[in-house]
Amino acid sequence: MRKDFVSYLAGGDAAQAALVQADMQELGVAARKLANHVLVLGGGFGFGTTFLKWLAFFAAVYLLVLDRTNWKTNMLTALLVPYIFFTLPGGLFSLLRGEVGKWIAVVAVIVRLFFPRHFPDWLELPASVILLIVITPAVFANSWGELVGVFICLFIGCYLLHEHIKASGGFRNAFRRGNGVSNSIGILLLFIYPVWALVLHFL
Known part of the structure; x- marks a missing residue:
């Protein structure tokens, strides 16, 4: 026809x-x-990128909480602070960059300086995230979601995975031990956003 x-x-x-x-x-x-x-730009891939960014952000927060509670690893888990900085979703980043974040940072600094006994150790890294968001210069903060941040996130994920496998005694042990499975899954989730962002960038 x-x-x-x-x-x-x-x-x-x-x-x-x-x-x-x-x-x-x-x-x-x-x-x-x-x-x-x-x-x-609108639906499919854009929505997928936002969802994966949220997922990677929650995985980093989960690993940070895990490290401060029962993981107790010798890895440099402070690297999760810049990872959270670069994967922080836009709305939450803007909120913490404004007056809300400034008030949280001021309270954290005052408590840490004048009441150190009442400032728990597990709050140091979350307070560092807030301070990093608030004090970062505008030139750098405005480019927090660009390609450099994606590569930094990918490097952090590779480092943590390598150190976790080495500490577990091999790849198989990292997925066989009781706590190792949840830790390994959390670390693997760190890769989903940077890998997806790189795929979209180079397509």
């Missing part, structure tokens, strides 16, 4: 039919590109 329609439009001339056919193909390619761009 499509060929009959093309032949009808072209008036039976083969050259004109080929031109119409080429135009139809170009329209199809343009429609596919438009659909892909709409998915990336």
Whole structure:
């Protein structure tokens, strides 16, 4: 039916039919590109990136809490502070960058300076995250979600995974021991956002 329609439009001339056919193909390619761009900017991929960013953020917070409670590892888990900084979702970042974050930072500093016995050790890294968000210069803070941050997150994930596997005595042990499974899953979740962001960037 499509060929009959093309032949009808072209008036039976083969050259004109080929031109119409080429135009139809170009329209199809343009429609596919438009659909892909709409998915990336609006719904599908954009939503997927936001969801994965939230998931990676929660995984980093989970590992930070785990380290301060019952993990007690010798790894440099303070690297989770810049990871949280770079994966902090936009709305939450803006909230903590404003007056709310400043008040939290002031209270944390006052309690730490004047009431050190009432400042628990497990609050030091979360307070560091707030301080980092509040005091970071605007030039750097405005580019917190760019490619440099993605590479830093990827490096932090690779380092923590390597150290965790080494501390567990191998890859298999990291997924066999009781606490090791949840720790390993948490560390693997750190990779989902930076890897996805790099895939979208280089596509």
